[in-house]
Amino acid sequence: MSHNKTLFLHIGNHQAETIPIERALTADRPLLSSHGLTLFHSRSTEPRHGRYSHSWLTRDLTRDPPIEAKHGFFNAASKADGDVIISDEDFSYLHTKQSINHFVKRFKAHFGTLKVVAYLQRQDMQTISHRQQDGSSKGYLAAQFYGPTSRALPAYDPRLDQYLDYNQRLSIWADAVGDENMFIRALDHAQVDSLDVVSDFFQCLGIESGDHLPATVRSGGCTQTKVGHLVSVSPLSRDRYAELALVFDTRSQLLPSRVDAESFYSHYRESNRKLNQRFKINSNEFLFDEDFYRLPQTPQDIWTEEKANLAILKMLKACEQRENLTREEVTFFIECIAKVYQSDFRLADKLLTLARRLARNLDEVEVPDRESFISQLSIFKQWLVRLRTVKKGKKILNP
Amino acid sequence: MSRKFILHIGSHKTGTSSIQAALYENRHHLEQNGLSLFFESDDGEDREDGHPGGWTRPFPDPIHGATISAMLADKIATLPGDVIMCLENFSWVFSPKELTRFQGELRKHFDEIQIIVYLRRQDQLMVSHHQQASKEWRFMPARLFGNSPTALPEISEGVKLYCDYNTRLGLWADAFGAQQITIRVFEKEHLIDGDAVKDFASVIGHTLPIDPGHKNESHGFIRAKVGHLMNQRKYERSHRKWLNGYLDNSGKLLPSRDQAERFYAQFETSNCELNEQFKISEKPSVFSTDFSMYPNGPADQWSEELADLAIGNLLQAYSYPMSFRPADGLLLDQMIETLKKSHPQDAWTLAKLFGR
Numbered sequence A: 001m002s003h004n005k006t007l008f009l010h011i012g013n014h015q016a017e018t019i020p021i022e023r024a025l026t027a028d029r030p031l032l033s034s035h036g037l038t039l040f041h042s043r044s045t046e047p048r049h050g051r052y053s054h055s056w057l058t059r060d061l062t063r064d065p066p067i068e069a070k071h072g073f074f075n076a077a078s079k080a081d082g083d084v085i086i087s088d089e090d091f092s093y094l095h096t097k098q099s100i101n102h103f104v105k106r107f108k109a110h111f112g113t114l115k116v117v118a119y120l121q122r123q124d125m126q127t128i129s130h131r132q133q134d135g136s137s138k139g140y141l142a143a144q145f146y147g148p149t150s151r152a153l154p155a156y157d158p159r160l161d162q163y164l165d166y167n168q169r170l171s172i173w174a175d176a177v178g179d180e181n182m183f184i185r186a187l188d189h190a191q192v193d194s195l196d197v198v199s200d201f202f203q204c205l206g207i208e209s210g211d212h213l214p215a216t217v218r219s220g221g222c223t224q225t226k227v228g229h230l231v232s233v234s235p236l237s238r239d240r241y242a243e244l245a246l247v248f249d250t251r252s253q254l255l256p257s258r259v260d261a262e263s264f265y266s267h268y269r270e271s272n273r274k275l276n277q278r279f280k281i282n283s284n285e286f287l288f289d290e291d292f293y294r295l296p297q298t299p300q301d302i303w304t305e306e307k308a309n310l311a312i313l314k315m316l317k318a319c320e321q322r323e324n325l326t327r328e329e330v331t332f333f334i335e336c337i338a339k340v341y342q343s344d345f346r347l348a349d350k351l352l353t354l355a356r357r358l359a360r361n362l363d364e365v366e367v368p369d370r371e372s373f374i375s376q377l378s379i380f381k382q383w384l385v386r387l388r389t390v391k392k393g394k395k396i397l398n399p
Numbered sequence B: 001m002s003r004k005f006i007l008h009i010g011s012h013k014t015g016t017s018s019i020q021a022a023l024y025e026n027r028h029h030l031e032q033n034g035l036s037l038f039f040e041s042d043d044g045e046d047r048e049d050g051h052p053g054g055w056t057r058p059f060p061d062p063i064h065g066a067t068i069s070a071m072l073a074d075k076i077a078t079l080p081g082d083v084i085m086c087l088e089n090f091s092w093v094f095s096p097k098e099l100t101r102f103q104g105e106l107r108k109h110f111d112e113i114q115i116i117v118y119l120r121r122q123d124q125l126m127v128s129h130h131q132q133a134s135k136e137w138r139f140m141p142a143r144l145f146g147n148s149p150t151a152l153p154e155i156s157e158g159v160k161l162y163c164d165y166n167t168r169l170g171l172w173a174d175a176f177g178a179q180q181i182t183i184r185v186f187e188k189e190h191l192i193d194g195d196a197v198k199d200f201a202s203v204i205g206h207t208l209p210i211d212p213g214h215k216n217e218s219h220g221f222i223r224a225k226v227g228h229l230m231n232q233r234k235y236e237r238s239h240r241k242w243l244n245g246y247l248d249n250s251g252k253l254l255p256s257r258d259q260a261e262r263f264y265a266q267f268e269t270s271n272c273e274l275n276e277q278f279k280i281s282e283k284p285s286v287f288s289t290d291f292s293m294y295p296n297g298p299a300d301q302w303s304e305e306l307a308d309l310a311i312g313n314l315l316q317a318y319s320y321p322m323s324f325r326p327a328d329g330l331l332l333d334q335m336i337e338t339l340k341k342s343h344p345q346d347a348w349t350l351a352k353l354f355g356r
Helices: A018-027 A029-034 A073-079 A089-093 A097-108 A123-130 A137-146 A158-164 A166-177 A197-205 A222-233 A238-245 A258-279 A305-320 A327-341 A345-359 A370-374 A379-391 B016-025 B027-032 B072-077 B088-092 B096-107 B122-133 B140-145 B157-163 B165-176 B196-204 B221-232 B237-244 B257-278 B304-319 B328-342 B344-353
Strands: A002-010 A037-039 A057-059 A067-069 A083-087 A111-121 A182-187 B004-008 B035-037 B056-058 B066-068 B082-086 B112-119 B181-185
Touching (some): A018 A029, A018 A083, A067 A089, A073 A097, A097 A111, A111 A123, A111 A166, A111 A197, A123 A137, A123 A158, A137 A222, A137 A238, A158 A258, A166 A258, A222 A238, A238 A305, A305 B221, A305 B237, A305 B304, A327 A345, A345 B328, A370 A379, B016 B027, B027 B035, B056 B088, B096 B112, B122 B157, B122 B257, B140 B157, B157 B165, B181 B196, B221 B304, B237 B304
Parallel strands (some): A002 A111, B035 B082
């Protein structure tokens, strides 16, 4: 452990200018190095845009903690030269005292000082942009977090406080690292275009930045975002989601009405005031500007007849390209059924029916009959299966 | 001895499937009473539902309607005594030439020909017919009426050809003689006991004691709307069957009262003219003018909830390979869980394979 080393941990929020920051950090690595700083990134040699510590963390929002470090993460980070910067907005999903303290404790074992950097957006704007991420795994996680609504803003649910109650979440970090080590900025949407977040971040590191690369935030379009929100209630895997997201338009934006946004934001107003009171972030009483004029008066996040038909036509096109299982895949499925017979013959019986259906249109795939699976079991298991089958009133042997 | 041929020509969606099934169930009883049922399909098959398929074929351009097989009249004549045939697809015949030819061929074998037709108010007929069209793009209604994902199709040339009863039945009257046409109104108050089968039995002067109660399975709101969109993409049957397994089938596509009235108004004059000629009903335009069965606003447009549900259904289907049914997902999860304990590598491969 080197108590002289400092770790700058950038914890997001998502879509709060993270991409420009990370691009600038990547581009300005020589500059960082000349100031005794190293950007810690993935296991690969070159950091990939937007995924700086990606391969070191596991993410599963259905678990607690939702973010976990893989073996060797803390050790590898500590071995980087000089002071270290880690940037990963998924740290924003950490919300319990236990999980945050765990990370802080492990970091502190290697670093003398831990500085936490957080950029915040007003909760309605944060949610709108967070939910509008594209079909990447980050978009998938956001869909999981906000749940099954295809509107721009979900209905308020106390569960959302885990992320959006900034006072609660950042206070846990502050209690663990000390208020003096918290660097919190509120992004004001009225001024966001003029605010140079990258320079701001570099100042926090104690240096002037070089030339910044332009920001290109990958937001999904209205249809892509609406469909994307529905994946949280479907059994769709991440890979399939990413594949599907490509078919939708990425132009128009999904926006709530002013009234809906104000109502959503109102749940966090008081908490924002407390946060600003503690950390003295800016002069706004409630931390953010409370102007909603950028949002439309009527909601632009609901299906119109045309939008819904178009989205369904695109989905139909994607489904048309969905292929049947190959001969090898069905053969593997059948081999697995033989293994299921070892422990649960009733389940295996049902799977056998499914296998016959899957093999129906495939040449050269023969589905063995039930008896041939059972005959592969030990004598005792065979006896057991036959006994239980008779009890159930079924025939012992297939014809 | 003189021979009579009775031909029921539809229309579609006026209980023809039930009538065909009742005739088929009673074919031996009818035969004993001197009336043979013609139910064979053009490929020689007995479909066991009384539907004699394949004798009419659509022209390549559906706007020309359908043609009648040149062999049909001779085939019908091979049956003994009087003959009865029920085939609603005769409603697709719009060509006077076809009808005149068919009449000439029948005349060689039969002394008397009776044409029976059931008519349903055009808006009700088209709501039902258009819903049926959502099942398959190759179906004649989909080709002729279009694939708009709404309760009623747009008024088009094809819709007019079918729904202008005065013009369409005028063609049959010209070919067979107006006095040979029996027109019945498919409305409860006009049908004997409010039942199409009983009414038809009384028209032909026979009893059809068994009514198998056959009903076409109709599509619900989402299945019908997505079905029309599948038609637009000329969806293959295998894909359609797979997706239908996931699509919600509740509710019904309905136009607003106002839309239905406006649709019907297009054909009211034609109905009046038909009634003047055939004296079908005491109502001037043949049908009841009650539209209270429709909602005030349209019930054929996506709401937020229904669009979400439809897309959710499609996402679920997209999660699995084709030939997977909704319940199979649970089975697959159980399989993976079971294998995790004994064969973790296989469980992992299986999960990857099925995108779990």
